[in-house]
Amino acid sequence: MNNWTKEHFEEKIGSIKNKMETESHTCEAKKEEKQCVKSDTFFLYFSVITVQLLTLASGSSMAWTSPVLGKLYSNDTNVNPMGRPITTIEVSMLAGIPLFTNTIGMLIVPKLSDIIGRKGHLLISGVVMLLSGIGLGFSSASVTFMIITRCLFGITGCFVVLCIYLVEICEDHNRGKFGCFTGIFNQIGHLFGFVIGPYFSVKNFSLIVISPVLIFIIFAMMLPESPVYLLKKGKEDECKNALRKLRRNKTEEEIESDMIKLKENFKKEQKGKIADLFKNQENLVALILSFLPMLLKYFSGVTVIFMFLAPFFDEAGTNLSGDTVAIGIAVFKILFFTLTSFIVERFGRRKMLLISSTGTSIPLFLIGIYFYLQHINSMFLVNLQWLPLTSLLFTVALFGLGLGPIPMPLISELPRAELKAVSGSVVHAVCNIVIFAITSLYPIISESLGNHWCVWWFSLNCLLGSILMYFFLPETKGKTFDEIQAILKG
Numbered sequence: 001m002n003n004w005t006k007e008h009f010e011e012k013i014g015s016i017k018n019k020m021e022t023e024s025h026t027c028e029a030k031k032e033e034k035q036c037v038k039s040d041t042f043f044l045y046f047s048v049i050t051v052q053l054l055t056l057a058s059g060s061s062m063a064w065t066s067p068v069l070g071k072l073y074s075n076d077t078n079v080n081p082m083g084r085p086i087t088t089i090e091v092s093m094l095a096g097i098p099l100f101t102n103t104i105g106m107l108i109v110p111k112l113s114d115i116i117g118r119k120g121h122l123l124i125s126g127v128v129m130l131l132s133g134i135g136l137g138f139s140s141a142s143v144t145f146m147i148i149t150r151c152l153f154g155i156t157g158c159f160v161v162l163c164i165y166l167v168e169i170c171e172d173h174n175r176g177k178f179g180c181f182t183g184i185f186n187q188i189g190h191l192f193g194f195v196i197g198p199y200f201s202v203k204n205f206s207l208i209v210i211s212p213v214l215i216f217i218i219f220a221m222m223l224p225e226s227p228v229y230l231l232k233k234g235k236e237d238e239c240k241n242a243l244r245k246l247r248r249n250k251t252e253e254e255i256e257s258d259m260i261k262l263k264e265n266f267k268k269e270q271k272g273k274i275a276d277l278f279k280n281q282e283n284l285v286a287l288i289l290s291f292l293p294m295l296l297k298y299f300s301g302v303t304v305i306f307m308f309l310a311p312f313f314d315e316a317g318t319n320l321s322g323d324t325v326a327i328g329i330a331v332f333k334i335l336f337f338t339l340t341s342f343i344v345e346r347f348g349r350r351k352m353l354l355i356s357s358t359g360t361s362i363p364l365f366l367i368g369i370y371f372y373l374q375h376i377n378s379m380f381l382v383n384l385q386w387l388p389l390t391s392l393l394f395t396v397a398l399f400g401l402g403l404g405p406i407p408m409p410l411i412s413e414l415p416r417a418e419l420k421a422v423s424g425s426v427v428h429a430v431c432n433i434v435i436f437a438i439t440s441l442y443p444i445i446s447e448s449l450g451n452h453w454c455v456w457w458f459s460l461n462c463l464l465g466s467i468l469m470y471f472f473l474p475e476t477k478g479k480t481f482d483e484i485q486a487i488l489k490g
Contacts, residue, residue: 059189067197133210179409301458336400356402
């Protein structure tokens, strides 16, 4: 008995020692991994901000309708270049048709980035956006020409390639932060449009909106091509040079280590096709989960409300100008998008999306109540003049904490590397069809049924989206692409 006890005791001691050694090695590995995470270089920031100038211009273009519609509704020919007030159907087409035609670009054009490179695609996109903006400025007397030029502005599928480029120049530890920059610059674009729109003619405003694109074209010559794209094309020396530029604070040994990781990730990969999205479980799950936050972003209605923000708030009947409110809310939105970029890597994508979606549903519901009381000419309306602006501010704040900035980087994290372009194209294309439908129908339904039903529907979408994300959306914070794929396999 004593011998057995002694042997048993020695065995237990040995087991504890082995466990401690294993934990020690694990801690050392984690410590080494943490030490390898270095601060982001100036050139990486320069590259990210430069490509985001295209996002800024796109955001300004999206906000273009808000200050311009006020002028196009006017009977004053000095303000309205059309010479007559625009009709509701024309508003629906002007806001909606460009979103629909952009779907074609989202599905087809981004595939060119696999041939000419991410950088080359973004440069061509910039030139097309510049020319279409100039065309818009000189065609402001005709609704038809305005629609055509606005269609050309987004037909290059720039957003899809831009998101891919950002993911491919970043590392695991900073993907979330720099991915949120897309949302931030989109909101800065909104603010840019809201600020200058009321003070310039439709023609001059349309020309000013594209000024960031011109700056992008000038600075884009200094940008590196995506290291991932270069490696796929067998250009290892150029890939290594691109990594050296983006990660100048790393030693040559660390650059070599990064190269080995890239090779390990992509050595077995082939060019992705749409059919590949449905070939196995993880690809299909990645596609479905990419749709979830992106569709919810647009079904929340916040993006649509921003396109009609000045007319939307004018309809609320408060003493504040719709253009003034649009500027204030745009500033507020930028603050929360920026805040999200700093805290997303700490709290995680999933948690922030859940807080954002659930929270956004509440102020939207309150806005619906205000419009309903206005619809029935309630006596309580006089005491609730503060409600529209307050609720919009809370809507923007909560939207900015997740639904606004996070879906963009998330859809570039979930698919396998060779499927990022095709998956992003499909997701953005479908989302464009959805936002086309919502944007086109919003002014018509709002006029026929009332704003309250529109806003209540947006609120319900946010609540249902929270439930779906709670049960199905995984967390990707700090995970490698291989780890994410393992989660999707279940």
